[in-house]
Amino acid sequence: MTFAVRPGELFGFVGANGAGKTTTMRIVLGVLAADAGEVRLDGRPIDAARRRRIGYMPEERGLYPRMAVGEQLRYLAELHGLSAAEARAAATRWTERLGVAERVGEEVQKLSLGNQQRVQLAAALVHEPDVLVLDEPFSGLDPVAVDVMSEVLRERADAGAPVVFSSHQLELVERLCDRVGIVRDGTMVVEGGVDELRAGSGSVVVHAPDAPAGWADAVPGVTASHLEHGRTVVALAPDSDDQALLRAALATGPVHEFTRRRPSLAELFRETVTGRDAA
Numbered sequence: 001m002t003f004a005v006r007p008g009e010l011f012g013f014v015g016a017n018g019a020g021k022t023t024t025m026r027i028v029l030g031v032l033a034a035d036a037g038e039v040r041l042d043g044r045p046i047d048a049a050r051r052r053r054i055g056y057m058p059e060e061r062g063l064y065p066r067m068a069v070g071e072q073l074r075y076l077a078e079l080h081g082l083s084a085a086e087a088r089a090a091a092t093r094w095t096e097r098l099g100v101a102e103r104v105g106e107e108v109q110k111l112s113l114g115n116q117q118r119v120q121l122a123a124a125l126v127h128e129p130d131v132l133v134l135d136e137p138f139s140g141l142d143p144v145a146v147d148v149m150s151e152v153l154r155e156r157a158d159a160g161a162p163v164v165f166s167s168h169q170l171e172l173v174e175r176l177c178d179r180v181g182i183v184r185d186g187t188m189v190v191e192g193g194v195d196e197l198r199a200g201s202g203s204v205v206v207h208a209p210d211a212p213a214g215w216a217d218a219v220p221g222v223t224a225s226h227l228e229h230g231r232t233v234v235a236l237a238p239d240s241d242d243q244a245l246l247r248a249a250l251a252t253g254p255v256h257e258f259t260r261r262r263p264s265l266a267e268l269f270r271e272t273v274t275g276r277d278a279a
Contacts, residue, residue: 009157010153014168014265014269015184021135028054056134057123062123070091070105095122121152131161131162132162136168137153137167146172178193198265203235206245206249209230216232222234
């Protein structure tokens with residue numbers, strides 16, 4: 001598992017259940033020890049002191065259920081080195097920012113799952129970390145809370161922090177992230193910008209009404225073709241020349257449509273994880 005996340009970048013860490021996402025995050029945090037290799041921050045191996053500057057949000061609830069929200073956030077902030085006054089100010093700031101200020105005196109276990117998730121994010125942010133590592137941070141959130149959390153993650157990235165988060169909500173990952181890594185069987189198999197990954201895959205839709213059946217199959221770079229609603233959907237090998245396909249289509253008569261169909265991140269994910277063509 002080898003990948004890098006840059007300062008100021010939102011990195012989507014995605015994969016099927018059991019692919020190794022949570023294990024990787026736990027290794028980064030030192031919760032698990034790696035069998036080999038190392039985790040580096042700014043080019044240097046991470047030690048315990050530097051890990052204190054990471055904000056971590058586990059997928060499972062990592063909060064004390066019978067402890068009041070405000071007391072808990074202040075306690076966690078002080079564990080990360082803030083003074084009592086700084087911890088109080090930080091807890092107030094983040095509970096207000098995340099919409100749970102009115103819940104500071106309540107026990108965590110008495111909150112809704114969505115509000116528990118907001119408090120969990122506040123716990124990851126309360127010490128103003130240099131790096132954020134979040135495991136399924138959007139799980140259980142309503143659309144308004146998703147918008148709030150998205151804004152917060154973007155703000156942290158804009159402030160220069162590398163932000164890594166995993167999620168099965170791929171349309172959200174596609175919308176938010178600067179780059180994405182797709183993990184399979186403990187290995188990073190695809191990594192890059194969303195637009196870059198989408199540009200390297202997909203198909204071409206051609207409407208050539210006079211073209212005979214199978215006209216595209218002999219064109220160099222074509223790996224498959226099929227009819228769909230009267231149009232020919234053509235899969236091209238990476239880096240192949242789509243203009244050769246256009247010339248072949250024009251040779252059969254008029255061409256009313258010639259469109260690149262870019263796959264969504266969900267389609268790319270399906271192709272990567274299962275081996276099925278995203279086109």
